Amino acid sequence: MITFEFPLNERIRRLLRIEEIYQKFEHQLKNTHDYFEFGCFNTLFEIVQLVSRSDLKIDFLQELERQEKKQSTLIESQTLKEGQLNPKEIIPMIQVARKKLENIDVKPGFNFNNNLFLEEVKKRISSPGGLLDVDFPNFRNWATHKTRKSKLEDFKSWAKPLMVFKDAASIILLILRNQCHVESIKAKEGKHQQSIDPLKTFDLIRLELEKTLNIYPEISANKYTVNVFFNQLSEELKKEPVKLNLEFKYSICWL
Template identity: 25%
Template sequence: MAAHIFEQPLNERIRACLRLEYLFSRMAQHRLDDSPESALCAILILIEATDVLGRIDVKRELIKELERQQAKLLHMAHTPQVNAEKLHRLLDQQAQLLDQLHRFSGAPGAHLKQNELINAIRQRASIPGALCSFDLPALHYWLSLPASERQDDIEGWLAPLAPITEANELVVQLIRTSVQPAPQRAESGFFQLNLDLGAPYQLIRVIAERNAPYYPEISASKHRVTVRFMQMDRQTGHPYQVNFDVPFELAACQL
């Protein structure tokens, strides 16, 4: 059965990781398209990513999380049912990424703040319609360049962020796969789960049927998780809780 997965981070570190993952996933889609419109979207996403990188020390947070996960995996190495080959590959990957992050000089995204074109777009992007040709002729000149030249520029802007992107992907992947989802039922669209205060929960995942006419609203704290399944009036956009039982799966991820 096709599934639709909704996630709720439980701390600021994982919140930033998920936001970066979302932005770089969109970036990957636009890099598949060589149109000027996708090139502009790629720059706007890059600006958003640098804003996320600037709000917290992402490099430091990724180092902390990788080291924490590495310690957990090393502890699991003595468990009989662990796949030793897969574990060693993960530990090697973590060690390589930690080395790259420790050698990463400066703040992630700082190189983009030295680019006058990107700075001009950043300053105008929040103004409605302010990226048109008479506002930013330099942008429209750049968009008129051959697609290969635009792609080269974008690749050059992204390249210094590769260690951050790769470390972020691994951190999120390991958290997501740390537990198997368990079947649950939301009675009249409502579900609540008390959490073990001693467990290091980081992410809540709710898996629903993809084509179902409802979606979950998730709220979570260190004490409990609450899920309400909602429908939407598509004419007004108004959400309302369903009045029937909803089967779903839930994973309270911790590593």
């Protein structure tokens, strides 16, 4: 199965972006090919740009506090449903993430504690031509004489103060993906319209499809309905509507 997720507001879109960019960084650290460090530097600076917004820390702390209260209510009411996350396990995770966030200080313009080497790499990598040995012999010295293991240690050290945002986003998304109404649906001629309750606030739509179908969905939504259209790519990589009847799993989630 392959899962497609569609955020219904900017707050959830930002959470998904944070999750994906950290996943990309961790994947790049596992690469064994030459020049792997170029991708790692690019993604590291993308992470800084994404998480150094002044409002992000406040938003995360407020959401974690709200979720901790909700999970505590679930313990008191003892209304745990089958397959639902155990609040007694989630609450300690939330508390650890909150404490780490409260102790971190990542502001706009975060410069890795005045690390001049990283500042120079960041400046060079965004210039025309990117990071070139001819312009930056200091980088060539680092890339040539450092072992792969030593480079990985450097990247992990530089990223360490930023990992608290990954942890916070992961917990919030874990809770969100567990609070869903799920149903199996049959789409006719590659499209489907689903009614939603206008009195409720929803945050995320998830669609699960068989990989063998080799199609992808597009979604439009308002407070009353969700419209799903399935497409495929031609050999020229052009979008083509799918006219098949097909089954998929539909989930709508909320925090």
